[in-house]
Amino acid sequence: MVRIRKRKAVEAAVELPAELTQARRFSKTRSAQSGALLEDYVELIADLLSTGGEARPTDVARRLGVSHATAIKTISRLKREGLATGLPYRGVFLTQDGQKLAARVRARHRLVVDMLLALGVPAEAAEADAEGIEHYVSEATLKAFAQFLESRGQS
Amino acid sequence: MVRIRKRKAVEAAVELPAELTQARRFSKTRSAQSGALLEDYVELIADLLSTGGEARPTDVARRLGVSHATAIKTISRLKREGLATGLPYRGVFLTQDGQKLAARVRARHRLVVDMLLALGVPAEAAEADAEGIEHYVSEATLKAFAQFLESRGQS
């Protein structure tokens, strides 16, 4: 006893473009997502290097809250993608590309945090939210953030 | 010929708390990430249901820009987690929990988009960025966004 149900009600009235636009947006978000982890690693490694002169897998793991095995696996992906280098048992370093990415990511992170703070978000929430938000902010949005901060006199 | 290198330089001077705080932030971001996909599915299904009265796997797939097999697999996860129901070949529906989640997600999505627009971000960039940002915005930040919009007269 299966009920019938209509399909293809109104020929969709050339509604396709909107569908495609939305699909493109989601695709873009998925791409950004796949880069997010690498960005965080590179940013953190740059931080460790500039602070203590070295970046060791265990430090990276501790700061990210993952096991050292996970950190090592991801670092090897960084190396595979040309962002990091290093010899066994000798710590991790960033390639030119890695350093360039780190600089961009760091500036973006700071801008997002500053924006949230300027809006009155409490410091810890601003830091925590920025850790996720930063990876999905386009150039256009970054520019808007910067202009807002400028118009407020905050850096 | 392997060079020696110092380790444990300064006993870390009780630097651990900061480490833990940062690790907790990253963990939180990872949790949010795992919920993001389900949120988008639920939001989209609610949209299809309220617009056309039914939500079919193929529609969902087309709007998300994934294959229908991927959509079906994720929808089955929605069902497993108590957010959706439906019989074979009969479309997808939302449970009470699913509908509640959809309402929250939809409101949040709109708020993030409105905020970006208010800052002068071009419409398409605002929509695209919001699709990612929305999943990482805490209650505190949402409140700050709402207050900003209110202070600007934009509902």
Place this chain on the structure above:
DNA sequence: TGTGAACTGTAGCCATGGCTACACTTTTAC
């Protein structure tokens, strides 16, 4: 009313990003 088109579902592949367990290397401390 039958049949081809459209849709739905299943199986099985891959990469990512978690984890634990275990083995190996380096550093520290005695």
Place this chain on the structure above:
DNA sequence: GTAAAAGTGTAGCCATGGCTACAGTTCACA
């Protein structure tokens, strides 16, 4: 100088979220 501790690396497990290929079901329409 050696033994224990700390760090590093590998193997192998799991879930997620993509995909294609193929099989089964429902619908539209001639």
